[in-house]
Amino acid sequence: MPTPAPTTAPTSTAPTTTAVSLTDVRKTYSSGPQPVHALRGVSLAVTKGSFTAVMGPSGSGKSTLLNVAAGLDQPSSGRIVIGDTDISHLSAEKLTTFRRRRVGFIFQSYNLLPHLSVSENLRLPWWLDNQTPDPSREAELLHAVGLQDMAHRLPTELSGGQAQRVAIARALATQPDVIFADEPTGALDSHTGATILATLRDAVATYQQTLVMVTHDPQVAAAADEVVFLADGAVVDRAVSASAAQISQRVLELGR
Numbered sequence: 001m002p003t004p005a006p007t008t009a010p011t012s013t014a015p016t017t018t019a020v021s022l023t024d025v026r027k028t029y030s031s032g033p034q035p036v037h038a039l040r041g042v043s044l045a046v047t048k049g050s051f052t053a054v055m056g057p058s059g060s061g062k063s064t065l066l067n068v069a070a071g072l073d074q075p076s077s078g079r080i081v082i083g084d085t086d087i088s089h090l091s092a093e094k095l096t097t098f099r100r101r102r103v104g105f106i107f108q109s110y111n112l113l114p115h116l117s118v119s120e121n122l123r124l125p126w127w128l129d130n131q132t133p134d135p136s137r138e139a140e141l142l143h144a145v146g147l148q149d150m151a152h153r154l155p156t157e158l159s160g161g162q163a164q165r166v167a168i169a170r171a172l173a174t175q176p177d178v179i180f181a182d183e184p185t186g187a188l189d190s191h192t193g194a195t196i197l198a199t200l201r202d203a204v205a206t207y208q209q210t211l212v213m214v215t216h217d218p219q220v221a222a223a224a225d226e227v228v229f230l231a232d233g234a235v236v237d238r239a240v241s242a243s244a245a246q247i248s249q250r251v252l253e254l255g256r
């Protein structure tokens with residue numbers, strides 16, 4: 001006898017296994033002559049400890065999604081929960097504090113402070129939050145990204161790949177609920193990009209770190225547990241454990 005279908009709709013409360021949840025998130029830019037509907041009702045639940053890649057054609061809303069989900073920009077409507085905090089209604093001041101403590105960022109351009117050493121850049125999240133840096137965690141993270149011998153170097157004395165490793169270690173420093181990465185391998189050659197990707201994957205596994213990453217590169221996206229495809233401001237598909245070829249095919253279909 002077939003199992004009867006459940007009669008109750010799934011609850012809208014995020015289960016404790018969810019690191020980030022978006023519910024019907026919309027973002028309209030109204031500054032120009034015509035409003036731009038960059039996000040048109042995105043709902044998404046990111047599992048704790050998972051690695052999610054966000055892909056889609058240019059202009060599909062990937063960066064907007066990342067900025068809004070990370071609390072860097074306000075949605076026009078909808079609900080965003082990180083960990084157990086609904087950030088949708090936090091004041092600007094509370095949101096800034098929350099981001100410093102609970103969210104990590106990795107950008108294509110590394111965003112290291114040029115006058116601070118590797119070690120000092122890594123300590124920034126603690127300093128910005130008026131916390132004392134944890135020396136053992138700092139040493140562990142430098143080792144995890146292979147920079148244990150470069151703690152005293154300045155960013156100008158690093159290669160692009162090494163600079164991005166500092167950014168990864170820094171994002172991991174405070175054990176945030178989630179790290180958002182925007183094209184973290186975009187400025188690197190393919191070999192260095194592959195090494196950075198491996199470092200990120202290892203970090204996700206070692207620290208059970210939740211990672212959400214925007215990328216244009218199907219090879220990079222194939223390292224993720226799940227790929228979310230955006231088109232015209234909406235989630236149009238999701239793929240689990242997809243190969244680079246499968247991801248490329250889907251991106252082509254979406255009209256990259």
Ligand SMILES: Nc1ncnc2c1ncn2[C@@H]1O[C@H](COP(=O)(O)OP(=O)(O)OP(=O)(O)O)[C@@H](O)[C@H]1O
Pocket residue numbers: 029030031032036037038056057058059060061062063064065
């Ligand atoms: N500040 C802004 N003001 C007005 N429109 C904007 C703004 N930022 C983004 N947009 C528009 O919102 C839509 C989504 O942009 P977004 O940058 O999120 O796309 P994307 O998928 O990240 O693109 P790409 O892959 O080219 O970086 C686009 O039509 C873009 O022109």
